[in-house]
Amino acid sequence: MPTYVYETIPATAGEETRRYEIRQSMKDAPLAKHPETGEPIRRVITGGLGFVNPSGRGSSKAAPRRPSHGGGCSCCH
Numbered sequence: 001m002p003t004y005v006y007e008t009i010p011a012t013a014g015e016e017t018r019r020y021e022i023r024q025s026m027k028d029a030p031l032a033k034h035p036e037t038g039e040p041i042r043r044v045i046t047g048g049l050g051f052v053n054p055s056g057r058g059s060s061k062a063a064p065r066r067p068s069h070g071g072g073c074s075c076c077h
Helices: none
Strands: 003-008 019-023 041-044
Touching: none
Parallel strands: none
Antiparallel strands: 003 019, 003 041
């Protein structure tokens, strides 16, 4: 199950938000209240992991496949 970041919704101007990490299924709707305190909360969208291609080339192309016959011939070079 993934862990999502939630933060409290300030009731007054200047009130600081508190952040929580809550585990829940991807199929579950985002929570509106903290499960233990009942405080109003909202899900925070955070950056995810991604693959970074250091050369910057071929990022949209699939990785080349090796021939299924072993590649001992010159047909695949």
